[in-house]
Amino acid sequence: MGALAAGVLVTVSAIILGFMKPPESYGILYAGLIFQSIFGMATALIVAPLTQRSELLEKSVSVLGYLSLPLSGAFMMVDWIPQKYRWILMASPSVESVEMIRAGQFGYVAHAHYDIIYTIWINFFLILIGLSLTLRVRKYIYIQ
Structure with missing residues (x-):
């Protein structure tokens, strides 16, 4: 939410100051933001239960997050x-969402590809996978 708020603040400021044009299509822009969220x-629903069960995965989540950044679109x-x-x-939902955001912001100029x-x-x-994992890991969570 912090990154989204910062992006909205920067975008609105740039539009007001004249450094950027308003979005071409608010509908697809908002759809991309909602799908990205x-x-x-x-x-998070997938990673949280897995890190609860594996100490190694818990330690490596931040590294995996940084390594996946170039493939985020x-x-x-x-x-x-x-x-x-x-x-x-295009197999990544993140890339699909970012392409929708591009299409909403820049219109046909961006040549965005999404489904x-x-x-x-x-x-x-x-x-569904995340909810299933979350329900299965509940029995292993101990509050101290």
Whole structure:
């Protein structure tokens, strides 16, 4: 939420000061932000129970987070990648959401690639996995 608030603050300030144009499509921009938030929640629902069961995973979550950052879609557009390799990035719900945000902000100029149906289904599937893991790990949680 802090990163989202900071992004909104910077964007609104840049628009007011004239350094940036307003978004081309608020609907797809908000959809991308909502899907990115849902993906973050799904990831947390998966990672939290796994780290409860594994000390090694608990220690390595931050490293894995930093290593996954280049594949988040934040630093490159899918359109820059050769077409036969795009599927690798498009498998990530984070990339799909970031592409939606780009499309909402820049319109057709950005040449964004995304599939809303895929994003809905993969986020739903990840949330189901996360909820299942959370329910299974409850018996191992001891409050001291």
